[in-house]
Amino acid sequence: MAAMTYREALNLALREEMRRDPRVFVIGEEVGLYEGAYKVTQGLLKEFGGQRVVDTPIAESGFTGVGIGAAMVGLRPVIEMMTFNFALLALDQIVNSAAKMYYMSGGQFNVPIVIRGPGGPAAQLAAQHSQSMETYFYHVPGLKVVRPTTPMDAKGLLKSAIRDDNPVIFIEAETLYSVKGEVPDDPEFLIPLGKALVRREGTDVTVIAYMGMMYRAMEAAEELEKEGISVELVDPRTLRPMDTETIIGSVRKTHRAVVVEAGAGFAGMGSEIVAFVTEQAFDDLDAPVERVTGANAPMPYARNLEKLKTPSKDKILAAVRRVCNANGS
Amino acid sequence: MPRITLEPRFQVEYLSILDSDGNLDTALEPKLAGEDLRALYRAMVLGRRLDERMVRLQRQGRIGTFAPTKGQEASQMGSAFTLRRIDWMVPSFRETAAMIWRGWPIEKLLLFFAGHLEGGQPALDQHDLPITIPVATQLPHAVGLAYAAQYRGDDVVVMAYFGDGATSEGDFHEALNFAGVWHVPVVFVCQNNQWAISVPLKKQTHSRTIAQKALAYGLPGIQVDGNDVLAVYAAAREAVDRARAGDGPTLIECVTYRLGVHTTADDPTKYRTDEEVAMWEQKDPLTRFRAYLEKRNLLEANVEQRIDEEIAEAVRRFESAPPADPLTMFDHVYAELPADLKAQREAMAAREPAAPARTGEMPPPSPTPMRGQRLTRR
Ligand SMILES: Cc1ncc(C[n+]2csc(CCOP(=O)(O)OP(=O)(O)O)c2C)c(N)n1
Ligand SMILES: [Mg+2]
Numbered sequence: 001m002a003a004m005t006y007r008e009a010l011n012l013a014l015r016e017e018m019r020r021d022p023r024v025f026v027i028g029e030e031v032g033l034y035e036g037a038y039k040v041t042q043g044l045l046k047e048f049g050g051q052r053v054v055d056t057p058i059a060e061s062g063f064t065g066v067g068i069g070a071a072m073v074g075l076r077p078v079i080e081m082m083t084f085n086f087a088l089l090a091l092d093q094i095v096n097s098a099a100k101m102y103y104m105s106g107g108q109f110n111v112p113i114v115i116r117g118p119g120g121p122a123a124q125l126a127a128q129h130s131q132s133m134e135t136y137f138y139h140v141p142g143l144k145v146v147r148p149t150t151p152m153d154a155k156g157l158l159k160s161a162i163r164d165d166n167p168v169i170f171i172e173a174e175t176l177y178s179v180k181g182e183v184p185d186d187p188e189f190l191i192p193l194g195k196a197l198v199r200r201e202g203t204d205v206t207v208i209a210y211m212g213m214m215y216r217a218m219e220a221a222e223e224l225e226k227e228g229i230s231v232e233l234v235d236p237r238t239l240r241p242m243d244t245e246t247i248i249g250s251v252r253k254t255h256r257a258v259v260v261e262a263g264a265g266f267a268g269m270g271s272e273i274v275a276f277v278t279e280q281a282f283d284d285l286d287a288p289v290e291r292v293t294g295a296n297a298p299m300p301y302a303r304n305l306e307k308l309k310t311p312s313k314d315k316i317l318a319a320v321r322r323v324c325n326a327n328g329s
Numbered sequence: 330m331p332r333i334t335l336e337p338r339f340q341v342e343y344l345s346i347l348d349s350d351g352n353l354d355t356a357l358e359p360k361l362a363g364e365d366l367r368a369l370y371r372a373m374v375l376g377r378r379l380d381e382r383m384v385r386l387q388r389q390g391r392i393g394t395f396a397p398t399k400g401q402e403a404s405q406m407g408s409a410f411t412l413r414r415i416d417w418m419v420p421s422f423r424e425t426a427a428m429i430w431r432g433w434p435i436e437k438l439l440l441f442f443a444g445h446l447e448g449g450q451p452a453l454d455q456h457d458l459p460i461t462i463p464v465a466t467q468l469p470h471a472v473g474l475a476y477a478a479q480y481r482g483d484d485v486v487v488m489a490y491f492g493d494g495a496t497s498e499g500d501f502h503e504a505l506n507f508a509g510v511w512h513v514p515v516v517f518v519c520q521n522n523q524w525a526i527s528v529p530l531k532k533q534t535h536s537r538t539i540a541q542k543a544l545a546y547g548l549p550g551i552q553v554d555g556n557d558v559l560a561v562y563a564a565a566r567e568a569v570d571r572a573r574a575g576d577g578p579t580l581i582e583c584v585t586y587r588l589g590v591h592t593t594a595d596d597p598t599k600y601r602t603d604e605e606v607a608m609w610e611q612k613d614p615l616t617r618f619r620a621y622l623e624k625r626n627l628l629e630a631n632v633e634q635r636i637d638e639e640i641a642e643a644v645r646r647f648e649s650a651p652p653a654d655p656l657t658m659f660d661h662v663y664a665e666l667p668a669d670l671k672a673q674r675e676a677m678a679a680r681e682p683a684a685p686a687r688t689g690e691m692p693p694p695s696p697t698p699m700r701g702q703r704l705t706r707r
Pocket of ligand 1: 494
């Protein structure tokens with residue numbers, strides 16, 4: 001174990017996988033000489049050279065398409081989106097090509113790419129730069145979608161994503177790059193995709209959250225502990241395929257659930273989680289499942305409005321108290 | 330500060346070798362063996378006859394909507410003919426003649442157009458991408474294949490097809506730009522058939538040629554008479570050789586014409602005149618090439634008849650294929666079957682009758698090794 005930042009953990013994952021497999025290469029805007037807009041590719045150009053750390057023209061659809069082509073003949077590109085907001089320019093390549101090629105070629109061409117970069121609310125980056133982009137991708141059969149909350153997850157999940165034979169959307173967060181945590185040194189340390197994690201055990205209510213919202217939920221849980229409410233925290237880690245089993249198992253134990261997500265709530269991740277919890281564990285519930293989500297508005301630029309748009313610890317506290325005070329137990 | 334004229338040496342050539350009146354420029358005539366010329370002609374006739382047959386099959390409801398090739402056989406075959414088997418062909422959706430030449434069995438393409446997944450499955454040793462529908466999106470893939478070749482030191486060349494309308498898409502420009510910057514071995518073949526559904530070329534671009542768009546990206550562009558198979562071949566030969574020698578990409582604009590419908594769901598009488606079509610029928614690539622072969626005493630007897638028989642056989646094999654197995658819906662969505670798909674697959678298996686056994690003729694739908702795990706190196 002070593003203590004390192006989320007950024008360093010991602011960098012280590014890239015470095016280890018590039019050392020391990022000569023087919024892995026990194027491609028995107030500013031990934032080489034500049035070492036990434038958020039410095040995730042620090043030192044890679046120096047170690048691996050310009051053919052494996054490729055600075056591209058500013059053309060998201062173009063370099064995503066190039067990556068798909070290279071992946072179809074057996075390379076394993078890791079494509080960096082400067083931020084995921086700009087992946088919208090590559091949406092056709094991701095949805096119509098990356099996600100469909102294996103299917104439409106009758107299993108002849110798989111597309112083992114990872115598309116990674118930050119997404120979600122940041123610090124005053126405004127409407128076009130702060131969106132929770134996972135919603136655009138997890139709807140699509142053929143894609144896997146990962147949101148790693150901690151440095152350990154960042155390393156273990158990115159390594160698994162690179163080794164995965166499917167296209168993987170891997171969305172990090174600007175606000176987490178400097179978060180520190182313990183990360184295993186073992187170059188074979190992997191976290192399987194599609195496995196949720198119970199980050200905190202509890203008995204009264206299950207709170208499902210990921211990324212920055214998990215840290216906020218963690219603080220809320222500590223505070224609720226003092227009030228005598230025992231919160232179980234579940235982090236899905238992979239949004240597609242979703243580990244419904246772990247979430248349902250936790251709800252069956254606690255009989256109450258709150259989903260927290262940073263993005264706009266309408267047709268968001270919370271909607272899906274509430275739907276399958278209701279379908280599969282209705283009889284176990286003692287209260288309606290609550291969602292704590294971002295407002296259904298674009299992210300404001302103003303600092304005070306930005307704060308109001310995103311779910312706060314107070315909103316999480318209020319939601320948990322509401323479900324715990326509901327009738328049934 | 331001066332205001333001066335820069336003198337970039339830009340030029341766009343136009344190439345024609347055999348015109349519709351049978352005039353031949355012997356100085357430019359490519360040195361092709363008689364056997365090659367015959368093979369080219371056979372492939373073009375096969376393209377035409379199959380196309381006509383497929384339109385009938387579609388009208389009878391035996392295959393789905395597709396985009397006919399008629400009129401573009403020289404553009405497709407003149408270019409595809411220059412590829413080796415290990416080179417890559419990246420089609421759009423109208424390259425039936427070239428796809429058959431590259432090794433797709435006729436019945437497999439028919440299966441594709443009838444909606445069977447195995448129809449879209451190239452053989453393992455076939456270096457062809459499947460048909461793609463979103464216009465121009467295959468062009469960055471072609472650059473990716475070429476980047477992979479460069480990455481590994483393979484000497485494969487990639488040839489990518491698209492239409493005149495596709496040159497307005499961002500992916501066209503991004504692909505040419507990447508290819509230029511990276512100097513990768515791609516040949517971009519634009520089949521300028523004058524129409525993008527109902528939109529004529531002059532509404533698509535204000536450029537005098539499509540070929541000149543290459544110049545902005547620092548690559549050579551050439552315009553050829555796309556109904557002259559010798560000219561297309563000559564231009565493609567040059568471009569492929571240049572790419573293989575490490576001298577970078579080329580854009581070839583084949584000036585041709587779609588004699589038939591855009592797709593079988595289209596009625597072109599709504600947007601173009603009979604006179605225009607008749608004018609282009611005079612320039613039919615097959616008539617011209619046939620006369621050339623006749624003059625050189627290279628025409629085979631009964632070639633049309635033998636091709637029709639080959640097509641009839643393939644149609645018979647196609648017709649004997651059982652309907653698609655419902656459970657194949659869940660094949661190849663992911664490299665493995667995730668729990669939610671597994672549950673849906675099981676539910677469907679319980680609802681739907683078992684699929685009929687397949688005849689030995691069709692390739693099994695699964696499992697096939699994943700292509701991506703093979704290297705293209707020779
Ligand atoms: C991205 C995208 N936009 C629109 C379409 C609908 N569409 C299919 S073919 C076509 C015209 C294409 O024209 P061109 O590139 O000249 O090729 P052609 O059909 O003439 O061979 C259009 C607009 C599509 N398939 N993909
Ligand atoms: Mg056209």
